Amino acid sequence: MNSRIAACLLVALSPLPAAAQQRPAVVSDEAFRVCGDPANMPFSNRDEGGFENKIAELIAAEVKLPLRYFWMPQGPGFVRNTLGTKLCDVIIGYASGADPVQNTNAYYKSAFVLVTKTGGPLDGVDRLSDERLKDKRIGLIAATPPSDYMLRYGLLPKAKSYPLIVDRRYDSPAEAMISDIVSGEIDAGILWGPNGGWFARQASAPLTVTALTHETNGPPMSFRITFGIRHGELEWKRRLNELIAGRQGEIDKILLGYGVPLLDDQDRPITKPRS
Missing domain, CATH: 3.40.190.10 (Periplasmic binding protein-like II)
Structure with a gap:
């Protein structure tokens, strides 16, 4: 269960104290710093075996920076104690339209x-x-x-x-x-x-x-998933949007490899990577 699919999909643990790790000031130019859950397969884990870990590796390679994680179990205070304290610069999976973060373009639905x-x-x-x-x-x-x-x-x-x-x-x-x-x-x-x-x-x-794409007149059953970043970091958003667009096919391949049911904007199944 991915806790970032709005409040509906919360997987909870009380947040760990952020003070135990050093706090850089802004988006790092020394590492691609990811806010990650250490035990949330198939999304991520500390062994970096989830699809979000593989997508993070792909993006880190593209920006030519080492990949670095700040690990914290998802739950109340996750955004505040990760992005909010500037211990990391991106959450790899966050539902579009969720207020706590600024969303990039969606990279899957x-x-x-x-x-x-x-x-x-x-x-x-x-x-x-x-x-x-x-x-x-x-x-x-x-x-x-x-x-x-x-x-x-x-x-x-x-x-x-x-x-x-x-x-x-x-x-x-x-x-x-x-x-x-x-x-x-x-x-x-x-x-x-x-x-x-x-x-x-x-x-x-x-x-x-x-x-389940035929349910109507009720809460949404499908969600667009984005990278989540801090509000106001418009240049960072622009750069990440470029990376998503340029590597969409490779991102799709990763997701399909983990069995993620992908949908296009009309809720039709995507069964092979987009070009």
């Missing part, structure tokens, strides 16, 4: 997804209004946008809720949901696209991941 057993009775379901879901037990992360649609279609009474606020070093609701789908504890699950795509690939049984 994804949506919440429905995860089901491949070859099962829910094959082909691509919207929560489908009658085949009426008597099914569906997993969802508490307090995320799909909850509104689940309520509208009468799917909440049988639903299994998974916690939104967790310490990802010790708990992973997305992995637990995927395991429950495989075991038959639940019939289907709804996850933020990058989580659903990644963890479905790790499952012990074949799973199908379907973007």
